[in-house]
Amino acid sequence: MRARKLTFAALALAAGLSLTACQNDDDAAGQADPSSGQSASSASSSGGGSDSGGTDEASGKDSSAPDSGGSASGGSASGGSGSGSEAKGGKCTTDGLKVTAQNTFIDGDREGSIAVGLTNTSGADCVISGFVGVDLKTNAGTISATRKGDPGDPYTLKNGKEIDSNVSYPLNKTGGSGVTITGLVVTPPNETKSVTLDWPGESSLPAGDSGNGDQVLVGPIGSAGQGG
Numbered sequence: 178m179r180a181r182k183l184t185f186a187a188l189a190l191a192a193g194l195s196l197t198a199c200q201n202d203d204d205a206a207g208q209a210d211p212s213s214g215q216s217a218s219s220a221s222s223s224g225g226g227s228d229s230g231g232t233d234e235a236s237g238k239d240s241s242a243p244d245s246g247g248s249a250s251g252g253s254a255s256g257g258s259g260s261g262s263e264a265k266g267g268k269c270t271t272d273g274l275k276v277t278a279q280n281t282f283i284d285g286d287r288e289g290s291i292a293v294g295l296t297n298t299s300g301a302d303c304v305i306s307g308f309v310g311v312d313l314k315t316n317a318g319t320i321s322a323t324r325k326g327d328p329g330d331p332y333t334l335k336n337g338k339e340i341d342s343n344v345s346y347p348l349n350k351t352g353g354s355g356v357t358i359t360g361l362v363v364t365p366p367n368e369t370k371s372v373t374l375d376w377p378g379e380s381s382l383p384a385g386d387s388g389n390g391d392q393v394l395v396g397p398i399g400s401a402g403q404g405g
Contacts, residue, residue, distance in 0.1 A: 265333055266302035271370040273299030276363050280377040281343070281401070289346045291378045292401035293363055296339040306331040309342050310364030310371070311395045315382070316357045322395040329397050341401030346393045347383055355381035366398060 275296040282289045293309055306329065311322035322344060334340055349355035358381060364371040382393075 266304050268367065269295070269297065269299070269303035269305040269334055269365060271365050271368045271372065273297065273303060274365055276365070276372040276374065278361055278363070278374050278377050280379075282378060287348075289348050289379045291344045291346075291361075292341045293344055293361075293395075294339050294341045294401075295334070295365060295398075297334045297336050300336055302333050302335050304331050305334050305340065305366055305398055307366040308395055308397055309366060310362075311342075311344050311393070312362040312364075312371075313346070313358050313376070313382075313393060314360035314362065314373075316359060317384075319362075320356075320382070320393055322393040324397075325394040326396045326400060329399065332398060340399055342398055343396040343401040344393065345396075346378065348379060349381040349383045351383050353384065355384045357381050 275294075275298050277294040277296070278291050279294070280290075281292050293311065295305070295309070297303055308324045308328060313320040313322070332340065358376045358378070361374045361376045362371050363374060
């Protein structure tokens, strides 16, 4: 009887130890699950942050902004205008051009100068080349400018853009009234229709200058600059 009680006691003790061990394993597993779940969530959040728009540390550029590196500029003011075989568009016409003239003479220059400007107002690109026709109206009659320089290649004048030609003329340093200039007539290249403008330069030319080589000169399209 005593032996049977000892056996029952031993079995009870073994069962209690086994139950305690199982409970400890379950507790350990329960503690590990929250930790592993929090780690996965943190990794996902970190990866998503690197994909969001922001500053790219390598380039210093906003990675969410459009890339502007592909634009060429232009521009010069011409904004991609081409010349020669690259020139594209129809011929520039008088009706599609705004014609202007401004004084470019600076004190100290040896000769007078003006810039004749042609601005494309046609609504489309056009091709222009050669020389503008320039006639000075004076109290002694009309004086036509002589062409000087290489006319160059055809040039695409973008809509809204301007191109200028330089006109030079002798200054009246005689002390007399000379030949009074009363107006300017400009004819765009390869056109017959002219535009009459007020003369923007010095008021007169020297009288009787035919023997000294001085004359009114016009450079090719794109030649405008300071006199002298």
